[in-house]
Amino acid sequence: MSDPMRPRASLRTAVVWDVLREALDRRMKSAGPGGHGSRAVLDVLDTGGGTGNFAVPVARQGHRVTVVDPSPNALFALERRAAEAGVADRVRGVQGDAHGLFDVVERGGFDAVLCHGVLEYMEDPAEGVRNAVAALRPSGTLSLLAAGLGGAVLARALAGHFSEARQVLADPHGRWGEGDPVPRRFTPEELTALVSGAGLAVEAVHGVRVFADLVPGALVDGEPGALEALLKLEAAAAEVPALQSVATQLHVLAERESG
Structure with missing residues (x-):
């Protein structure tokens, strides 16, 4: 199955998207009929979601996505992108930021929160994680992506x-x-400590772009099958702690336990 977005963008997002999609599928099954509504559609918050790199694919899975971003231009591009993907009715853009998150969205209103590329730019990263956690419903899921030291x-x-x-x-x-x-950048230990300190259980840590930013583009673009091989290598390396420590980005998946 080919995807026109796949070639270069996939090296940046493939590991995170695969983990996120599986997590949302699990959350959807656990919500099910008799959950928040008549059918298992999740409410997802994407803080700093920009033009919709994750929001639009999540909406294409059938979920409702609220994107909070400080840039009007990014939100305009998000609206256009969602319309082109046929998911405009499931994507809502709101101008705001992680610091003043609850000026624009409700507390405890989301099954999953994406906090990707946000903590690097916050004066107090712990506040960003606390706000993300406070936006979750009981048993909610946090997907956290940040720059690796x-x-x-x-x-x-x-x-x-x-x-x-x-x-x-x-x-x-x-x-x-x-x-x-x-x-600012983080070590795996720093990120997991922020998440644990906010009361979540860390489910998994992944290294993102362990090799992709170091391999010359000519090697990927010029060799048949090289991109797919590199994607498989990235997926395998993502779960190896020794390689996570040298990844360009770090991804933490965490759960808010009910009760």
Whole structure:
């Protein structure tokens, strides 16, 4: 089954999407008829969801998605993208951010919350996680994606910027210098501690883009079958703790236990 979005974008999203889709399927089955409604349709919140990289595919699975993003331009692109995908009736864009989340959405109103690429830009990442958790219904699911510290060290070193690579390790926020566009990065231990501290049970940790950002594009685009092979390698590496520590991004899946 071919997907026109697959080639390059898939290297960035494949691992997270596979994990998320399975988690939503499990949540949908557990909700079922007699759950929140007459049929198992989930309410999903995507904080910082931008133009809908995850929101639109989630809506195509049949779920209702609310996207909170500070950018009007991103929300306009989201609206257009949802319409083109035929899911405009299941995607709602709201201008706002994770800091003031409950100015625009209700507490405890969602079966799943996606917090992807948000914590890096928050002054207080713990607040971002607490807000995401507070938006969940009992037994809700959190999908958290954030920049990995080890991946930045490896990338700077392989580019020959050895002092910058060392600076990532020394900097309290994992930055390589004033020109670094990412305000902070995390280790797997830091992310899981934030999630556990907010009262969730960590179900799984995955490394995202362990190799994809390091492999020259010519090797992927020029060799038949190379993309599929790299995708399979990324999927296999995602669950290996030693490789998670050098991933460009880290994904944490967690559950809010009822009661």
